[in-house]
Amino acid sequence: MEAAAAMQVEELTSGASGRIIPVFRNLRRSILSYESFRKSLLLVHSFFVWILLLLPRRHRLSSTAPSPPSSPRAASSSDNLGCQWTTSLFVGVKRNALFCRSWFPFSGDLKGILIIIHGLNEHSGRYTHFAKQLISCHFGVYAMDWIGHGGSDGLHGYVPSLDHVVADTAAFLEKVKSEKPGVPCFLFGHSTGGAVVLKAASYPHIEEMLEGIILTSPALRVKPAHPIVGAVAPIFSMVVPRFQFKGANKRGIPVSRDPAALLAKYSDPLVYTGPIRVRTGHEILRISSYLMRNFQSITVPFFVLHGTADRVTDPLASQDLYNEAPSKFKDIKLYEGFLHDLLFEPEREEIAQDIIDWMEKRLTARYHENANDYW
Template sequence: MEAVQVEELTSGASGRIIPVFKNIRGSMPSSESVKEALILFYSTFICFLLLLLPRSSRISCSSTPSPSSSSSMSPSSPKSSVRRRLGSTRFGIWRDEEDTMRRRALAEAVEMVPEGGDVGLSVCKWNKSLFFGVRMNALFCRSWFPATGDLKGILIVIHGLNEHSGRYAYFAKQLTSCSFGVYAMDWIGHGGSDGLHGYVPSLDHVVADTGAFLEKVKLDNPGVPCFLFGHSTGGAVVLKVASHPHIERKLEGIILTSPALRVKPAHPVVRVVAPIFSVVAPRLQFKGANKRGIPVSRDPAQLHAKYSDPLVYTGPIRVRTGHEILRISSYLMRSFKSITVPFFVLHGTGDRVTDPLASQELFNEASSRFKDIKLYDGFFHDLLFEPEREEVARDIINWMEKMLHA
């Protein structure tokens, strides 16, 4: 298979390039690259000073106190400074909650049984609910079940970065027509779940929430075989979840589409400074990001639907989110040989967001007894939204049925 040119450190599902140090690549530094370097130096210097200062010296002072203020509650006192900080924190929490409520209303309105496609797909039952994760954050969930007949198994869908579970309603319809139940969960900061849109404080939290959600699904459906599905960064999450033995024992296998396994920053320096920026300014968005979305499907209608969806985050990637992607990708690339869960990895050779060669490397190195790979010639990143999505879905269903009879 030929090497594919992969865009560097994109925002995943929204496909927006994050060229933080793109201008530095020129032989002569431009004014823009000099400005970025100065900002980097200044931020690093401030962070270093804050780490050196004693805690008592880090409390900032405000304007001169009014005569009516008592000495014990003066604006320059530690207690007053804490109050200001709490006020700022409360404002941030209120802003996040407002953002969550707006998105949750949009998530509630998403059509659960979309029209179009194969008219032979059967009718299904569906539901929407909230699941409270390991940090007690409310996560928006969906489920679809066949209206009649025996249940072969359950597939739990973990979406990709910046998208949401509602985008997989048609895929769920395909699965229910083949007697599979489907659950899907929006990550923190995505879809109708808690958090600031597009902000992921830790992918380890997403991993833990996914494991807890699987436990809940197993309790609600005793004896029914379960599979985990993850797309893009969601594929990386699923792979890490399934690497835990107590989780692996609960699964028949995992399915990964276009998993984010080898993610490179826009410049080698980014890997060094990303941990610093993720602490100093974790929610910061890089305003210099390319505003053109990377094509993730060869179907123009699917591209338009994705980038016009208000629940799909299309802003520049946030610093902490980008750092978390680099971190989980690096961890997984070092851990391929320890993977033992049965898996099926699917990737398009024309993918410009994640690397199909990394999927091949996973297949080659993993210790799993049952493992399969399929590379689709010329397909783009969002396999389930390509013109051949019926074929891709059928390949996934066939693999699950094969595993149930293995």
């Protein structure tokens, strides 16, 4: 049921459709391999899940209110867990269509809103379970797929500039603030999404719109697989930016101790599983290096969470962020023996509750700050 809920993709952009359709064109060629055949069956199953989700949706769309200009197409629905969820398209800073989701409780005052920025190669639909835990505690949730990821436009796994993702994140935050004025907002980023959120929040005009940020396994002090990769990456990213560089791939490194979570991730057709593209890899190295040099510019309240056994990103770099950033309200939690995808570890609910508890603590502190300012 959880896997089906995560597949609530109603409107895929042309970029995402282009990523899925070729898979079926290659079925006849790959069917000779048992492993390929097994993966093909999973993809066919996912395809029919989407069809089943789409059919009832079309009937309901006729009664949906007109969408705002920044979301040219939108659809909404609800489930039996007291959650109303919506999908829409958001026009990015480079005029690319970005696929977005939101989850809200049916009733009750909102404590705040959390905006989710997913990690490299994944998409926002993977965070449905986390979103439902948040709304059960009266937090609203928005999420956005990067360019080249999930349901958004672009070549799969290709990010021409992470600065564009930072700008899209800022623009999406501004849109959310305009739709929900007066509701406190937090930004959440996982892995490379954490680096994006951290850089966005380092700008004063973005920081002033936020109550705080949450970072899980942020991509800080990222090192290439071999020193020569870092040396040639700037050149190759200009000459052959879309080239898939197998030597830089971290394929095979476990990211969760939950086998079911790993199977769900790597059988999801919207998760990119190919070798990293040269420009994308260079952009990760570039933003990571920038952040490591500029910890002193981080004054936003933050909570950083990291597994000590993470082999994808460096937990010691998260500790350095906590030690060096001059933020007055900051916290860190290191989970002994946990891996990279914290919200997909067996203890995911406890980790999500740690995030919720921190946001509530931050809102309480902000209330007292405002009360002291008033008197």
